[in-house]
Amino acid sequence: MKVAEKITRQDSHCEAPNLRANHDKGVELLKYLILGVLFGIVFVKAEVISWFRIQEMFRLQSFHMYGVIGSAVITGIISIQVIKRFGIKTIHGEAINIPKKEFRKGQVIGGFIFGLGWALTGACPGPLFAQIGSGYTVILVTLFSALAGTWVYGRFADKFPN
Amino acid sequence: MEWITQPWPWYVAGPLIGLTVPALLILGNKTFGISSSLRHVCAACVPAGIPFFTYNWKKEIWNLLFVVGILIGGVIATNFLANPNEIIIAESTKADLTALGVTDYGNLLPSDIFSWENLFTAKGLLFFVIGGFLVGFGTRYAGGCTSGHAIMGISSLQWQSVVATMFFMIGGFLMTHVMLEPLMKWVGF
Numbered sequence: 493m494k495v496a497e498k499i500t501r502q503d504s505h506c507e508a509p510n511l512r513a514n515h516d517k518g519v520e521l522l523k524y525l526i527l528g529v530l531f532g533i534v535f536v537k538a539e540v541i542s543w544f545r546i547q548e549m550f551r552l553q554s555f556h557m558y559g560v561i562g563s564a565v566i567t568g569i570i571s572i573q574v575i576k577r578f579g580i581k582t583i584h585g586e587a588i589n590i591p592k593k594e595f596r597k598g599q600v601i602g603g604f605i606f607g608l609g610w611a612l613t614g615a616c617p618g619p620l621f622a623q624i625g626s627g628y629t630v631i632l633v634t635l636f637s638a639l640a641g642t643w644v645y646g647r648f649a650d651k652f653p654n
Numbered sequence: 655m656e657w658i659t660q661p662w663p664w665y666v667a668g669p670l671i672g673l674t675v676p677a678l679l680i681l682g683n684k685t686f687g688i689s690s691s692l693r694h695v696c697a698a699c700v701p702a703g704i705p706f707f708t709y710n711w712k713k714e715i716w717n718l719l720f721v722v723g724i725l726i727g728g729v730i731a732t733n734f735l736a737n738p739n740e741i742i743i744a745e746s747t748k749a750d751l752t753a754l755g756v757t758d759y760g761n762l763l764p765s766d767i768f769s770w771e772n773l774f775t776a777k778g779l780l781f782f783v784i785g786g787f788l789v790g791f792g793t794r795y796a797g798g799c800t801s802g803h804a805i806m807g808i809s810s811l812q813w814q815s816v817v818a819t820m821f822f823m824i825g826g827f828l829m830t831h832v833m834l835e836p837l838m839k840w841v842g843f
Binding site: 516521525553559567582590599601614633642646 | 661663665667675677678679684688689691693695696704705706715719721722723725727729730731732741747751763767778780781782783784786787790791792794795799800803807809810814818820822824825826827828829
């Protein structure tokens with residue numbers, strides 16, 4: 493139990509945690525929905541949600557996905573540097589806080605397992621939602637399996653090397 | 655306005671995806687990460703007293719709204735901004751996949767694999783059930799997916815995320831080049 497608690501605490505550090513002092517409530521939450529909508533549109537329009545694009549990527553037969561991920565990372569790096577250099581705050585005036593990730597064996601083993609699944613489904617978790625929205629409703633089954641996988645990991649989190 | 659229905663090139667889509675990182679930070683100190691939403695759903699629906707799922711998931715509702723938004727974005731893009739033409743796939747990829755038994759190249763996903771008819775078949779078991787499980791299990795074990803590690807983690811210059819991303823790719827290469835062919839034969843392609 494102790495180990496599991498430790499893992500839980502570590503994980504809440506390295507995954508998208510909510511660091512706002514005051515939590516968004518009600519209408520304030522809508523901005524995340526809208527951001528998600530825009531994000532989903534980009535996913536579909538750039539065909540990032542296509543199983544074929546992921547096959548092209550892993551077969552090194554197209555630059556498209558490398559271009560998308562690469563330029564997203566470069567944009568992210570520049571944005572975070574700008575935020576740091578100019579001390580940009582949130583719209584609520586809070587200092588921006590980026591949590592440090594701790595190295596765990598899971599990043600190797602879990603990362604590898606996710607890679608296997610990524611090549612099969614042609615989707616990481618984000619595109620799963622966009623595929624369903626695009627009318628590929630059978631992907632609901634994939635999403636359900638992904639939830640089951642998440643649950644099984646959580647259930648036995650203290651049993652896996654970390 | 656023709657550009658909007660055409661597929662968007664990587665140099666448009668990539669920077670837009672990258673801008674999600676500062677957008678979430680500035681809108682509310684949120685760290686970009688999508689696979690966490692799966693954990694929050696588990697925590698909300700079947701926590702079963704498991705420590706990993708015992709936390710205040712209501713604080714993370716923003717993350718669930720974000721993924722619902724992605725789904726709605728998919729509906730909008732497909733119904734109102736759709737590309738009228740067939741998807742253009744690299745000829746070499748087409749040749750490789752045809753050799754594996756894929757025949758439908760008209761849409762974003764091949765109907766040979768991704769259809770309800772395949773649900774209760776070995777194909778469905780492999781691509782939906784096992785594939786989905788590996789995605790959910792692997793991302794949680796790794797503490798993030800393409801968004802949390804490859805984009806957010808590397809954007810904030812964390813080497814741990816570079817390691818995770820390398821292993822995402824190693825897993826993907828191994829599946830594509832070594833395991834996919836025997837697996838597809840096994841499920842009846």
